[in-house]
Structures are given as C-alpha cells and as structure tokens.
Amino acid sequence: MAAEMRLSLLIVLVVFPCVVFAHSWNEAHATYYGAPEGTIGGAxxxxxxxxxxSPYTAALSPTLYNEAESCGACFEIVCVNTxxxxxxxxxxxxxxxxxxxxxxxxxRCSPPHVHFDLSQPAFHLIAxxxxxxxxVKYRKVSCKRKGGAKFTITGNPNFNLVTVTNVAGGGDVETVEVKAEGDKEWKNMKRNWGEKWETSEVLSGKSLNFRVTTTEGEVVTSKHVAPESWQFGQTFEGKNV
Structure with a gap:
C-alpha cells in the first residue's frame, strides 16, 4: 500500500509540475492610460x-519591456502609500x-526609469x-491562463508569421520553434516584433508542431497543433505550462 501511494504521488508530480513563482519586490512608478473599460494592443x-x-494590462517602460521580451509577462503591483x-x-x-x-x-518612461502605464481598471484597483x-512596488509572478497557448498563423507560403498568445507560467516567450510533418529537426523562428514570430520555411500543407520556451526556462511542446489543411488567418490551441 505504501509503495502504491508513493507511485501515485510520483505520477501526480510528473503530470502536474509546479509552475507558481514570484520574483523579489522592486520599486517603480505607475500611471494610467486608455479607456475606462481597459485598453489592449500596441507594441x-x-x-x-x-x-x-483585458482588463488588467500595462505598458512597460523600455527598461522593463526589454525589446519585446517581456510581452505577455505578468506583474503583481502594490501601491506605496507615501x-x-x-x-x-x-x-x-x-x-x-x-x-x-x-x-x-x-x-517618466525614458531609461533608466522603471515605469508601468496601467490600464484604468488596473490602476483604479489600487490607487x-x-x-x-x-x-509602487512590483514583482514578476506566474501567469494564470485558461486553456492552452494559442498560435495564429498569417502570411503567405513563403513567409509565415505566427502570433503566440495565452502563454501561462512565465508568460513571456524566449524562443519559438516549429517542426512540420516529416521534418527531423526543430526550426528556430525569429521574433519579427512583439509576440509575432517569423519563418520562411515552407509550412503549407503540413501538420505543425510548436515548441515554446519562456524566459523562466519552461519548455512546452504542442504536437500536431495545426492539421495539414490549416489556412492562413486561423488560430490553433496547443498546450500550456
């Protein structure tokens, strides 16, 4: 019985790895922008x-934005009552x-300042x-998302642009790789801008696998995300952290 319990516990740990984390607290300032119901989009x-x-989003100062590497990251923010x-x-x-x-x-956003321009709903929760x-004080925390990571494919047969969204855990993406049906190796995709990743590999007519690595080092492989019949403009759901 004890051996069976240990085996069950091992299985749970393997299937449901812990992805909750929180970095140390740091100091910054926060303002707000956009419509009262919240804002989204941009860089x-x-x-x-x-x-x-939505509705709880933020525009980051360049120091935090880090050339788009922080897109999709989650931050906990506390108002400092001075x-x-x-x-x-x-x-x-x-x-x-x-x-x-x-x-x-x-x-207020110019380097080396650390600044959050919050959506109005986010700002008005704390200030x-x-x-x-x-x-404010802030720290990076793990993101909680519903469902799997999403991959939206646009472009043309000679240029594929994939927007990666709804990533849990670290939230911000370090690398994206794609492997088409029949390929033996993963192909690195290049960040085009924001959370949009490009490749000139011919992918049309092939089922696609994606591998996403977050800046926290979490690696998630989504197999057979897009079927052979996928079309440009479609969004497909994979796995999550």
Missing amino acids: CGFEEYKQIY TGFCKKDGEKSVVVTATDLCPASDA EHLGGDVP
Whole structure:
C-alpha cells in the first residue's frame, strides 16, 4: 500500500509540475492610460486578443519591456502609500499582463526609469483616480491562463508569421520553434516584433508542431497543433505550462 501511494504521488508530480513563482519586490512608478473599460494592443501585437488579457494590462517602460521580451509577462503591483493616493478600501495588489510599450518620449518612461502605464481598471484597483502618478512596488509572478497557448498563423507560403498568445507560467516567450510533418529537426523562428514570430520555411500543407520556451526556462511542446489543411488567418490551441 505504501509503495502504491508513493507511485501515485510520483505520477501526480510528473503530470502536474509546479509552475507558481514570484520574483523579489522592486520599486517603480505607475500611471494610467486608455479607456475606462481597459485598453489592449500596441507594441506586443495583442490587439485582437483583448478577451485573453483585458482588463488588467500595462505598458512597460523600455527598461522593463526589454525589446519585446517581456510581452505577455505578468506583474503583481502594490501601491506605496507615501502620497496618500492608495485606495484605502481597494485591493492590496493587482496582477497585470504586459501588452504594450510606454513611449520613451514620456520622461517618466525614458531609461533608466522603471515605469508601468496601467490600464484604468488596473490602476483604479489600487490607487485613486486623482493620484495620477503613484509610487509602487512590483514583482514578476506566474501567469494564470485558461486553456492552452494559442498560435495564429498569417502570411503567405513563403513567409509565415505566427502570433503566440495565452502563454501561462512565465508568460513571456524566449524562443519559438516549429517542426512540420516529416521534418527531423526543430526550426528556430525569429521574433519579427512583439509576440509575432517569423519563418520562411515552407509550412503549407503540413501538420505543425510548436515548441515554446519562456524566459523562466519552461519548455512546452504542442504536437500536431495545426492539421495539414490549416489556412492562413486561423488560430490553433496547443498546450500550456
């Protein structure tokens, strides 16, 4: 009986690996922008995926954005009550997804400043509307998503552009690889911009496998995500962390 229990526990650990993490706290400032119901899109290319990330999103200063490597990452943000504008009866913290770049033309966003331009719903959970610009503490945390990672394929037979969304765990993607049916090796895709990845490999008419590695080192392989009959403009769901 004891041996069976140990085996069952081992199986659970293998099938359901722990992906919860939280980095250490750091200091920053936060403002808000966009419509009252929230905003999405911009430098990460998530305009068509509002249902996945809204309403709690943020545009990052270039220092945090890191040339799009932070797209899709999740940050927990806490208002620091040195100005008196933190919500007294609001949430203690809010978790936001990085979906945009805060322009360096804004002095508060220019390097080396660390700044979050939050969606209005996110800002108003932790701070008063009149606060405008408040000091905060932040840390990177694991992302919780419903369903698997999604792959939207656009382009043409000689140029494939894949938008990767809904990634759990680290949330932000380090590398994307594709392997078409019949190929023996994985092919690296190149970041085009934001969370859009390109390859000139001929993929049409072949079933596709994708392998995503997050900046946290999590590797997720989604086999046979797109069937042989896939068409440009379609979105396919794979696995998640």
